[in-house]
Amino acid sequence: MTLLPGVLLLDAAGPEAGRLAAAAADRGHPVHAAATAVAHAGHGPELKGLLAGTVVTDLTRPGQALDDITAYARRHGVGAVLTVNEYLTDLAAQAAAALGLPGNDPGRARAARDKAVMAEAFTAAGVRTPFSVCVRDDTELKAALADERLGVPCVVKPLSGAGSAGVTVVDGPAAAGAAVRAAREAAGAFPGGDPYRVLLQAYAAGSEYSVESLTQDGAPVHLAVTRKQVSGGTVRVETGHSLPVRLPPLVEQDVHRQVEAAIGAAGIRNGASHTEVVVDGAGRCTVIEIGARLGAGHIGLLIEHALGVDVWTALLDTALGRPAQLTPTARGHATVRFVTSPHPGRLTSLSGFPRTGPGVPFVRWRAPIGGRVDRATANAHRLGAFVVAGSDAAEVEERADALLRGIRIRLDPWPESAGQVRAESTSAIAP
Structure with a gap:
């Protein structure tokens, strides 16, 4: 019996990676994961049941991680390297190239991660893209805001962020300083590069x-x-x-x-x-x-x-x-709606959240009752999601909006936000 090539996932956590792991396992491929020690310890039983093995490495140190991953892959007959993690696409390209496997150009892969490199690559390739400039200090920030090619409003974002974290639309110099600080604080799970540099981009x-x-x-x-x-x-x-x-x-x-x-x-x-x-x-x-x-x-x-x-x-x-x-x-047509909180507080109750059934193939609630929730300032702050699907686009959208309007969450003040949230406030969730 010929053993099928193994499949190595860089960071196998999350629903998308789980679906990918299941697809590989269903087709008979041994599934392996590359993970940090903390992530490996947190792998749930379903994922562990799919994995043939794990290489534990420090994914925040790309050079060491590449050595560990390629050595492991060669020992275990890996024939494919994949990731659904935004932060690891560069590393995946480097690993695939080192192993002689199909992947992306390792010499240009950074352009899909570092937004300054991306802007330069887009401009060189003739891509229609907003004017962008990097700043590192107040002097560079002031000069950038004075550049008529940037204009206002403009967008301030971290160079290697994801999920809208640390991204701010600013309407002038007065708000720019706070936006730059927010971008610097949104380092993400795998920070890299100069932590002080941020990107300013013309608003489209x-x-x-x-x-x-x-x-x-x-x-x-x-x-x-x-x-x-x-x-x-x-x-x-x-x-x-x-x-x-x-x-x-x-x-x-x-x-x-x-x-x-x-x-x-x-x-x-x-x-x-x-x-x-x-x-x-x-x-x-x-x-x-x-x-x-x-x-x-x-x-x-x-x-x-x-x-x-x-x-x-x-x-x-x-x-x-x-x-x-x-x-x-x-x-057909399909749509997803995300539930967010209108303000911070303690989640005390939830009602009206959809259940799976005809035309609603997926629902997921992430926020525990009794836990803290925050006003959404990044995609990671979503509380839950549901998918509606069907043959008619208008009907699908109308049903999704109706289901969203029916959701109610109740919030009590969290101690440090008591002055911002009215006690026992009840909020409808709407786009």
């Missing part, structure tokens, strides 16, 4: 979308355009995703053209990509960022239920160098 007005693509041997296939629901104000958090979106043909062509240029600029040759774009009132697409991974926030699940594409198996086949099956087998 318009409708927000993302494009979900899978590239094999340098040829991208665009699976869907996703509409983003985003909170307003100075701190923007994604509150929902819906796909597929049908754009006017000429607009869609421009979106795909810009996204393909961004994919090439970031060196994405074999794997998923999630490209965030803004389309203005004239139909012009501007690329904001790209990630060399599947879109988070249950986008893979939306693709599965709306289009009938098994993205987990497609990712696996791509990493193994096999042709991926990407042709849609359904013509």
Whole structure:
């Protein structure tokens, strides 16, 4: 009996990684994980039951982690290296290249992680993208704000962040200092580079979308355009995703053209990509960022239920160098809504949260009753999510909005926020 090649996941925690691990195990591939000691200790029984082994390493030290991962992979017959973790896509590209496996260009992979490198790569490749400038101190910040190419409002963000953490829209110099401090504090799970440098980016007005693509041997296939629901104000958090979106043909062509240029600029040759774009009132697409991974926030699940594409198996086949099956087998629509708290406090009760059933294939509540919740300033602050799917886009969206309006959470003051939250306040959840 021929043993199938092993599959190594860099950080196997989380629902997306779990689905990927299950897809590999179902097809008979030994599944391995690379994890920090803390993450390894926290692996749940379901994940442990799927894993053939784990290499414990310090993923915050890429050089040492690369040595540990490649040595382990060679010993255990690993034939594919994957990650769904935004912070580890560069390391995945380096490991795949060192092992001679399908992956992304290791020389350009940093452009999908470091937003300063990304902006330079986009500009060099002719991608339509906002003017961006890095600052490290108050003198550089003042000079950047005086540059007419930046303008106001502008966006301040960490160089290597993810999930909207530390991202602020500022309307002038008075708010810029606090925004820079917030960006510096949002280091993420795997910080790297100069901790004082942050990115200022010209604000792109318009409708927000993302494009979900899978590239094999340098040829991208665009699976869907996703509409983003985003909170307003100075701190923007994604509150929902819906796909597929049908754009006017000429607009869609421009979106795909810009996204393909961004994919090439970031060196994405074999794997998923999630490209965030803004389309203005004239139909012009501007690329904001790209990630060399599947879109988070249950986008893979939306693709599965709306289009009938098994993205987990497609990712696996791509990493193994096999042709991926990407042709849609359904013509439906799917949307996810995220529940957030309107203010900080202690969560004392929850009612009206949907249950799985016909047209509602997925629900997840993350916040324990009695625990602290915060006003959402990053995607990680979401309290729960549910997915609605069906054949008619308008009906799916209407049902999702109705379910969201029916959710009630009750908050009591948390000691340090007692002055901000009215005792026993009851709030409806709405986009």
